[in-house]
Amino acid sequence: MFAALMALIINGEQIDDEIIEAEFRHIKSHFERTLQVACCERDPEFRTMAKDNVASRVLLNQESRRRHPEVSEEEITARLNKLIDEAGGETQFYVNIGMPMKDASLVRENVAGGVRLDKTLQEIYAPEPEPTEAELRACYEANLKHYMTDEEIRASHITKGLQGATSRQEIYMAMRDIRSQLLAGADFAKLAEEHRNDEQQQIDLGWFKRGEFMEEFETIAFSMGEGEISPVFTTQLGFHVCTLTGRRPSVARPFDEVKEDVRNRFIEEYRDKKFNAFLEELKAKAKIEDTDPEGENCQH
Structure with a gap:
């Protein structure tokens, strides 16, 4: 069952109900995908x-059109070609924008x-600041x-495949016996050598971080304490x-090593503040009419 149609009129421009409905569905599905509460009561x-x-x-x-009513065909073509290149070709570009048929106009x-919009944003961001060393260090500490x-x-392991075994149960019982010996104090390296299938099989896996091994292995290994x-x-x-x-715990990388990343974050934070302030200013001056302010029906 779908909710009652919603309608907005913004500075005299009526917004198609389906645009709002599509945004509603997008938000709701995002909350569902991220396993957050997205029940009907939150509609x-x-x-x-x-x-x-x-x-x-x-x-x-609207503001971008007011500021820049005309844009050149050259500017449009340049931006379009860039978007197509970033998508990996025209076919993929049309797939990405969800347009089943090519409609050039x-x-x-x-x-x-x-x-x-790009031109407008450049205007509201300008002039961008050149942060001082002190400002960058403060940004580094805050983030x-x-x-x-x-x-x-760093982990070591003993492993047995199913080759040559009569059943999975046989291998499982053998591995359980090995574990019992380890828990009783047997030397891990010595026992691993005894049960190694061949010389190429690694016992000591060296140092690694998440994402370098199979997820099933990492889930166990990263949850353990040293010697366990x-x-x-x-x-x-x-x-x-x-x-x-x-175990090597996560530590802060030196400031000088990440200084350029910190500078980029500083600029992004500056842009976010300018953008949000600009948007609030537009909202304060706008005439926004909501013809369906209640929206009480649930959508399933």
Whole structure:
């Protein structure tokens, strides 16, 4: 069941109900995908968010048209070619924008809107500041979590595949016996050598961070403490028992190493503040009429 149609009139421009409805669905699905509460009771909140998002875009487009009513064909072509290159070709570009059939005139009209918006944003951001060393260091300290190294661990493992075994149960029981010996104090390296399938099979996996090994293995290994013996577990390679032999915690990267990243963040934060202030100014001056302010019906 769909909600009652919603309508906005922004500075005299009536917004198609489906635009708001599509934004509503996008917001709701985002909350569902990220496993956040997205039940029917939150629909009025999502509708308010949808209307605000749409209103913001419309106001920006209106202001961009007011400031830059005309854009040259050369500017449109340059931006369009850049978008096509970034997409990896014209075919993929049309797939990305969700247009099943090529409509050059409609695409160029939309791209023209992008050109106008870019020009408008350049105007509201200018002049961009050149941060001092002190400002950059303050930004670095305030955003330290973004400049941390990846946690690393070192692990060793004993593994057995299914080759030559009569059943998975046979391998599992053998690995469980190995684990029992380890828990009783047996030397891990010595036991691993005894049960190594061949000389090429690694026992000591060295230092690694998340994303370098199979997820099933990393989930176990990163959850362990140094010296701990894991349960018997499986991956696509077979059955494993592992132990953690070292851990390097995540630490802050030196300021000089990330200085350029910090500068980019400083500029982005400056732009965000300018953009939000500009948008609030547009909203304050705008005439926004909501012909469906309640929106109480739930959508399933």
